[in-house]
Amino acid sequence: MSVLDHRGVSRRAMLKGGLAALAAGPVLAACGVNTSGSGGKGSVSFLSTQFSPVEERQKYEATLKKFAGDISVAYNPVDTGVFNTTLKSQLAAGKVEVGIAGGLHGDLAPFASQLEDLSSLMNDLSSAGYSKDVADLAKLGTDVPRYIPWIQATYVLAVNKKALQWLPSGADVNKLTYDQYLEWAKAAKSANGRPVFGLPAGPKGLHHRFYQGFLLPSFTGGQITTFRNQDAVNAWTYMRELWANTNPASTNYDFMQEPLANGEVMVAWDHVARLITAVKDKPDDWQMVPAPSGPKGKGYLLIVGGMAVPKGSPEKDKAFELIKALSKPEAQIETLKSNAFFPVVKTDISGDLPGGVALEAKAVKAQQEASDALLALPPVGLGDKDPQVSQLFKNCFQEICLNNADVKATLDRQGAELAKIMDTLNVPCWAPDPKASPCKVA
Amino acid sequence: MAAPADARPQVAPAGPKSGAPRRKGNSAALLLIAPSIVFMTLLFGWPMVSGFLQAFGGPEGLTTANFTRMSQDPYFWSSVGNTLLLIVVMIPIQFVLALAMALLIRAKPRGASAYFYIWAIPLAVSDLAAGLVWLTVFTDRGYLNSLLASVGLQPVAWLAYDNYPSMFGAVLIAEVWRATSLVFVIVVAGLQSIPKDYEEAAGVFGASFWNRLWHVTLPLLRPSLQTALILRTILAFQTFAVALALTGQNFPLVVGETYRWYTGLQDPNVASALALVVMAVSMVTAVGYLKLLRDQSEAPQ
Numbered sequence: 001m002s003v004l005d006h007r008g009v010s011r012r013a014m015l016k017g018g019l020a021a022l023a024a025g026p027v028l029a030a031c032g033v034n035t036s037g038s039g040g041k042g043s044v045s046f047l048s049t050q051f052s053p054v055e056e057r058q059k060y061e062a063t064l065k066k067f068a069g070d071i072s073v074a075y076n077p078v079d080t081g082v083f084n085t086t087l088k089s090q091l092a093a094g095k096v097e098v099g100i101a102g103g104l105h106g107d108l109a110p111f112a113s114q115l116e117d118l119s120s121l122m123n124d125l126s127s128a129g130y131s132k133d134v135a136d137l138a139k140l141g142t143d144v145p146r147y148i149p150w151i152q153a154t155y156v157l158a159v160n161k162k163a164l165q166w167l168p169s170g171a172d173v174n175k176l177t178y179d180q181y182l183e184w185a186k187a188a189k190s191a192n193g194r195p196v197f198g199l200p201a202g203p204k205g206l207h208h209r210f211y212q213g214f215l216l217p218s219f220t221g222g223q224i225t226t227f228r229n230q231d232a233v234n235a236w237t238y239m240r241e242l243w244a245n246t247n248p249a250s251t252n253y254d255f256m257q258e259p260l261a262n263g264e265v266m267v268a269w270d271h272v273a274r275l276i277t278a279v280k281d282k283p284d285d286w287q288m289v290p291a292p293s294g295p296k297g298k299g300y301l302l303i304v305g306g307m308a309v310p311k312g313s314p315e316k317d318k319a320f321e322l323i324k325a326l327s328k329p330e331a332q333i334e335t336l337k338s339n340a341f342f343p344v345v346k347t348d349i350s351g352d353l354p355g356g357v358a359l360e361a362k363a364v365k366a367q368q369e370a371s372d373a374l375l376a377l378p379p380v381g382l383g384d385k386d387p388q389v390s391q392l393f394k395n396c397f398q399e400i401c402l403n404n405a406d407v408k409a410t411l412d413r414q415g416a417e418l419a420k421i422m423d424t425l426n427v428p429c430w431a432p433d434p435k436a437s438p439c440k441v442a
Numbered sequence: 443m444a445a446p447a448d449a450r451p452q453v454a455p456a457g458p459k460s461g462a463p464r465r466k467g468n469s470a471a472l473l474l475i476a477p478s479i480v481f482m483t484l485l486f487g488w489p490m491v492s493g494f495l496q497a498f499g500g501p502e503g504l505t506t507a508n509f510t511r512m513s514q515d516p517y518f519w520s521s522v523g524n525t526l527l528l529i530v531v532m533i534p535i536q537f538v539l540a541l542a543m544a545l546l547i548r549a550k551p552r553g554a555s556a557y558f559y560i561w562a563i564p565l566a567v568s569d570l571a572a573g574l575v576w577l578t579v580f581t582d583r584g585y586l587n588s589l590l591a592s593v594g595l596q597p598v599a600w601l602a603y604d605n606y607p608s609m610f611g612a613v614l615i616a617e618v619w620r621a622t623s624l625v626f627v628i629v630v631a632g633l634q635s636i637p638k639d640y641e642e643a644a645g646v647f648g649a650s651f652w653n654r655l656w657h658v659t660l661p662l663l664r665p666s667l668q669t670a671l672i673l674r675t676i677l678a679f680q681t682f683a684v685a686l687a688l689t690g691q692n693f694p695l696v697v698g699e700t701y702r703w704y705t706g707l708q709d710p711n712v713a714s715a716l717a718l719v720v721m722a723v724s725m726v727t728a729v730g731y732l733k734l735l736r737d738q739s740e741a742p743q
Contacts, residue, residue, distance in 0.1 A: 248602050248604050264582070384708045417514075424501070
């Protein structure tokens with residue numbers, strides 16, 4: 001899974017950035033920038049797919065400085081492609097320079113057998129209180145922990161308080177069902193004369209995660225195995241109706257915080273990191289709430305990042321020490337405050353958080369602890385086929401919602417394509433699908 | 443007896459004699475063009491062959507699966523349709539505009555060279571930059587909607603997916619603005635190579651402006667127009683950054699799809715299949731133009 005999945009930039013910013021990068025390239029090359037970020041002898045090289053934007057990187061480096069003690073750390077955030085090739089080539093050459101590899105669950109999964117067994121570290125951290133789901137994930141399908149959980153995030157709804165007046169009677173905004181959500185969208189549309197619910201369906205938007213982790217699990221209890229069954233047909237039929245009551249400009253939205261902030265949209269689902277700017281300035285005007293529940297439960301997608309130590313890593317002891325330091329509740333809270341990623345350890349996060357983050361924290365907790373919560377994961381172990389699998393979900397949206405194609409026929413067609421990809425990959429299923437190996441489309 | 447015997451050796455060397463200089467000439471010519479042959483093979487031939495192999499390549503040898511995958515993608519046919527529609531509408535507009543601009547320049551108004559440079563500016567602007575410039579105009583809170591709001595009109599979502607005509611119009615305007623200058627420069631150069639005498643003669647015989655344009659200038663401009671037409675059409679098949687900047691994926695074009703398959707979906711095989719389609723269509727178009735616009739007076743020769 002790419003870092004862009006939740007920390008991407010808007011299309012416009014991306015294009016502007018591209019232009020700036022083109023201009024900056026030769027200048028930087030002339031300066032001789034060190035891209036390996038080794039930071040000199042004795043320091044721990046921390047290769048990561050997270051916190052790449054300069055501002056986020058600086059904030060995280062400050063956190064590292066605060067908690068690393070006398071360990072010197074070279075924090076080196078790169079995109080997923082570079083992360084893969086760096087790690088792959090160093091492991092293949094038997095000359096590992098990376099001290100700690102930090103990435104999302106899906107980034108680390110392909111390296112499971114080449115990562116150190118972190119059982120001893122996990123024992124030391126036993127009092128940290130990792131949730132069972134997260135601790136199981138950290139084993140990456142093996143018998144022992146391969147990474148120590150580092151950060152987590154998810155997706156929630158941001159609600160402008162003005163929109164609460166159109167809630168259907170008897171509905172609790174914190175415990176919505178998908179039917180109530182649709183009723184609400186319809187009522188808000190008729191009151192405003194235009195749809196005011198939004199979805200990040202732009203080219204860099206993460207709407208595929210909505211289908212993969214929220215809508216489909218809630219309706220079908222699965223993601224891949226149930227891709228084209230009757231429950232999925234119901235889910236996509238629902239989606240078509242929801243789309244009819246969603247702001248059509250959504251196909252231009254990459255981040256929901258922009259349309260939320262300027263009032264084009266009043267209720268939106270998105271990644272917490274892509275909502276924070278809208279709510280942080282005027283937290284009193286906003287409410288953050290869990291995603292709705294469907295017939296099979298409250299499907300929600302959990303994004304987990306971990307810190308792993310590649311086999312043959314230099315400065316292994318220091319790496320272990322650093323991981324321990326970063327797993328302390330204070331370090332985790334600091335990451336939440338500065339970079340808006342949530343702690344994976346048990347800690348009280350109700351303290352003095354910035355307004356926007358406090359709103360998010362409440363929604364994330366409510367979503368995770370809901371009695372009908374149904375954990376889903378972004379695809380695991382798909383390697384370079386990951387974008388194509390996600391594209392199939394986006395294709396369903398394109399066909400069913402935008403082109404008004406027949407739901408069953410679309411799911412059959414896209415499902416056949418998905419089945420072909422899953423057959424070549426031969427990987428086990430991930431939550432919420434039952435852990436059958438290999439994972440197949442029914 | 444002796445004569446024929448003498449004659450034979452005389453005839454025999456004549457063959458090599460007459461052939462030798464030609465062969466020598468051939469090898470010298472071959473030597474001279476050898477660098478460009480090597481260059482073309484390495485720079486164009488090899489990528490083309492590897493492109494072919496990639497387009498037909500799969501895990502189990504040669505296959506047409508990539509083309510099937512390509513044609514079944516929900517964006518493929520709409521991208522083909524959009525690309526063709528854009529070309530059919532855009533090229534005539536560009537030619538009329540470029541011709542008008544070139545004729546204006548030829549009339550030598552005051553500051554003609556200043557006009558020339560101003561009209562040629564878009565040549566120097568990258569298509570992505572042009573797309574971004576026009577995005578600030580057409581976006582929901584862009585200059586155009588600000589203008590509409592300031593005169594009390596309702597803003598329009600020009601680039602919304604369900605507003606196809608305005609989306610198409612925005613891409614068309616941006617692309618016409620960006621790419622007409624290429625045609626303009628070629629036409630100006632063509633006009634300059636036509637001796638004034640022809641038109642003056644036609645003028646003496648009382649031909650009107652439109653008659654002179656239709657019967658004298660345009661036929662003499664044919665080679666320049668042909669070049670411009672081929673160049674412009676092939677480049678129009680490659681339009682993508684302007685549409686990407688303006689509409690994201692709401693208005694897919696074939697080359698944009700190639701880019702998406704290559705970078706976004708990380709499938710170079712399907713991307714190559716799409717690239718082959720673009721190449722095939724470009725070649726067919728170029729040959730078509732060459733046949734269509736062939737000078738009929740030269741044809742029998």
